[in-house]
Amino acid sequence: MRRKRVELSAKVLVTFAALLTSIIVFGIFYFLISDGVRVFGRVSPKDFLFSARWYPTYEDAEFGILALLAGTLSVTGLTLVIAIPLGFVCAIFLAEFSGRKSHDAIKYIFELMAGIPSVVLGSFGLKYVSRWLMEHFPLHVWTGLNVMNASLMLSILAMPYFVTLVEDALRAVPRDQKEASLALGANMTGTIFRILLPQARSGILNAIILGTNRVIGETMVVLMVAGGATMVPSTIFDPVRPLTSAIAGEMGEVELGSTHYFALFMIGVVLLAISTVFTLIAMKLKRSKGK
Amino acid sequence: MKIDAIVKITFAVVSYTLIGLIVALIGFLIVNGLDNIDLEFLTAFPRNSMTGGGIWPALVGTVYFVAVALLFSIPVGILAAVYLSEYSKDTAFKRLILTANNILAGIPSVVFGLFGLSLFSITFGFGTSVLAGGLTLGIMSLPYIISNTHESLTAVPYSYREASLALGANRAETSFRIVLPASFSRILTGVIIAIGRIIGETAPVLFTGAAFYITRNPTGPFEPAMALPTHIFVLSAVYPDNVTPKLEGSISLLLIIVVVLFLLVAIRRRKETKKLEV
Numbered sequence: 368m369r370r371k372r373v374e375l376s377a378k379v380l381v382t383f384a385a386l387l388t389s390i391i392v393f394g395i396f397y398f399l400i401s402d403g404v405r406v407f408g409r410v411s412p413k414d415f416l417f418s419a420r421w422y423p424t425y426e427d428a429e430f431g432i433l434a435l436l437a438g439t440l441s442v443t444g445l446t447l448v449i450a451i452p453l454g455f456v457c458a459i460f461l462a463e464f465s466g467r468k469s470h471d472a473i474k475y476i477f478e479l480m481a482g483i484p485s486v487v488l489g490s491f492g493l494k495y496v497s498r499w500l501m502e503h504f505p506l507h508v509w510t511g512l513n514v515m516n517a518s519l520m521l522s523i524l525a526m527p528y529f530v531t532l533v534e535d536a537l538r539a540v541p542r543d544q545k546e547a548s549l550a551l552g553a554n555m556t557g558t559i560f561r562i563l564l565p566q567a568r569s570g571i572l573n574a575i576i577l578g579t580n581r582v583i584g585e586t587m588v589v590l591m592v593a594g595g596a597t598m599v600p601s602t603i604f605d606p607v608r609p610l611t612s613a614i615a616g617e618m619g620e621v622e623l624g625s626t627h628y629f630a631l632f633m634i635g636v637v638l639l640a641i642s643t644v645f646t647l648i649a650m651k652l653k654r655s656k657g658k
Numbered sequence: 659m660k661i662d663a664i665v666k667i668t669f670a671v672v673s674y675t676l677i678g679l680i681v682a683l684i685g686f687l688i689v690n691g692l693d694n695i696d697l698e699f700l701t702a703f704p705r706n707s708m709t710g711g712g713i714w715p716a717l718v719g720t721v722y723f724v725a726v727a728l729l730f731s732i733p734v735g736i737l738a739a740v741y742l743s744e745y746s747k748d749t750a751f752k753r754l755i756l757t758a759n760n761i762l763a764g765i766p767s768v769v770f771g772l773f774g775l776s777l778f779s780i781t782f783g784f785g786t787s788v789l790a791g792g793l794t795l796g797i798m799s800l801p802y803i804i805s806n807t808h809e810s811l812t813a814v815p816y817s818y819r820e821a822s823l824a825l826g827a828n829r830a831e832t833s834f835r836i837v838l839p840a841s842f843s844r845i846l847t848g849v850i851i852a853i854g855r856i857i858g859e860t861a862p863v864l865f866t867g868a869a870f871y872i873t874r875n876p877t878g879p880f881e882p883a884m885a886l887p888t889h890i891f892v893l894s895a896v897y898p899d900n901v902t903p904k905l906e907g908s909i910s911l912l913l914i915i916v917v918v919l920f921l922l923v924a925i926r927r928r929k930e931t932k933k934l935e936v
Binding site (some may be wrong): 370373374377378380381382383384385386387388389391392394395398399402453456457459460461464465473475476477478479480482483484485486487489490491493494523526554555556559577580583584585586587590591611614615618619623631632635638639642643645646647649650 | 661662665666668669670672673676677680681683684687733734735737738740741742744745746754755757758759760761762763764765766767768769770771772773775776777780781797800801804828829830831833834854855857858859860861864865887888890891894895902905909912913916917919920923924
């Protein structure tokens with residue numbers, strides 16, 4: 368009898384633990400949305416999303432997130448432009464050209480690279496990269512804290528994701544496809560670009576989606592080095608204030624239950640929606656590849 | 659044939675240059691701050707608006723935050739992974755859990771901070787405290803623990819389960835006495851990875867548990883604590899340049915901890931693959 372009881376309670380326990388994960392996800396949605404929607408008591412959804420005027424501390428406060436959104440998009444876009452090509456080159460090198468020993472060593476460095484705390488990169492960008500930018504691009508740069516600086520630091524965080532996931536995607540292509548191509552007289556370069564990369568495209572797309580999600584959600588780097596100016600940037604050397612940095616930078620000073628407080632939660636809802644959609648697309652891609 | 663050689667060399671040069679730059683960056687940040695780490699730095703409270711003393715309370719606080727996080731995420735994560743690998747069939751419920759886990763893994767860290775603030779600090783009334791910050795980090799580390807443990811459990815050969823069930827053990831006994839102990843080493847590796855991920859996290863504790871400056875260490879879970887990553891943030895962004903030696907020391911120390919953790923993971927993984935090959 369006792370064995371039966373233990374057996375049953377174990378089953379209940381593990382099922383509940385698993386269920387708790389979903390409860391937490393629902394809880395996150397619930398708590399963010401229930402606080403976030405209260406901003407619409409004072410600001411219309413249209414103004415919130417499509418106004419570029421974010422002046423939360425003015426007497427006549429305004430809460431439009433368009434400029435913050437533009438900040439996030441510009442930093443994310445430039446990061447992808449830097450990190451994707453470099454990540455591809457490293458991934459192809461790892462998958463096709465490197466020996467086993469050097470492969471393992473390089474792989475370790477990339478894992479370590481992904482593990483560098485973002486606050487450390489933020490500090491490095493703040494103290495060193497900003498000065499370097501000011502000295503080397505004096506005609507364009509009026510502040511060392513800008514889109515470029517943030518994107519350089521974010522590339523360091525994003526690249527390992529691209530490298531690891533793209534390499535996995537390349538390795539998942541059946542060996543005989545590569546061998547058939549080589550046997551037919553194609554060279555290695557042609558085989559990589561005409562056979563392997565097209566075959567691995569869903570895995571590659573998956574890598575880009577997951578990496579982009581990571582970049583959009585990164586907080587400390589953009590808080591410290593993106594410049595913090597609420598403006599729609601016109602060059603890559605303009606300072607910006609991405610969504611995540613607005614939350615992290617302003618939450619500490621905001622009055623609980625104020626419109627500003629609710630507005631920051633609504634920005635959280637926007638970020639939550641973006642990351643959920645990206646995750647679901649990535650899962651769908653992976654499943655369709657599995658079939 | 660010539661083009662292959664050119665492509666190979668170009669790709670190798672780009673890869674090794676990048677690797678070299680990263681190693682140089684990490685090496686520079688570690689060595690640069692090494693001079694500022696001494697016994698006083700490790701064991702004293704900050705003094706004279708952070709220009710003197712050390713980072714003792716930030717170290718203590720980081721240990722507290724990580725400990726609370728793991729106390730939550732290890733048991734819940736392992737149990738959930740046991741469910742996924744040993745109990746569940748391919749049902750809609752299992753897919754729901756896997757989807758929830760993936761969504762959780764993709765949520766930005768600052769959003770966890772908002773959730774922790776709203777649920778733990780305000781609704782539960784924990785305020786800005788070790789408990790609220792630690793639980794927020796715990797929820798953030800949960801998907802890492804679940805995914806890693808799930809993978810470790812599925813790697814245990816099916817014959818172990820069959821042998822156990824054939825001897826008359828029930829599913830609970832098989833899962834907890836046979837499968838779980840057999841994958842203990844891999845699960846531990848996963849826990850180290852999770853520690854490496856959360857030890858440098860700043861945004862989730864920024865408004866749930868971190869104090870910028872305290873004069874005595876917290877004596878209970880309901881008090882705020884300093885943390886190494888938030889300390890680095892504060893020294894970089896809030897204080898003037900005369901705190902730079904302390905900042906460089908803190909960065910160096912945090913990076914040393916992270917490098918050691920990742921080295922540990924690499925060594926353990928190597929041993930595990932060797933064991934499989936024998």
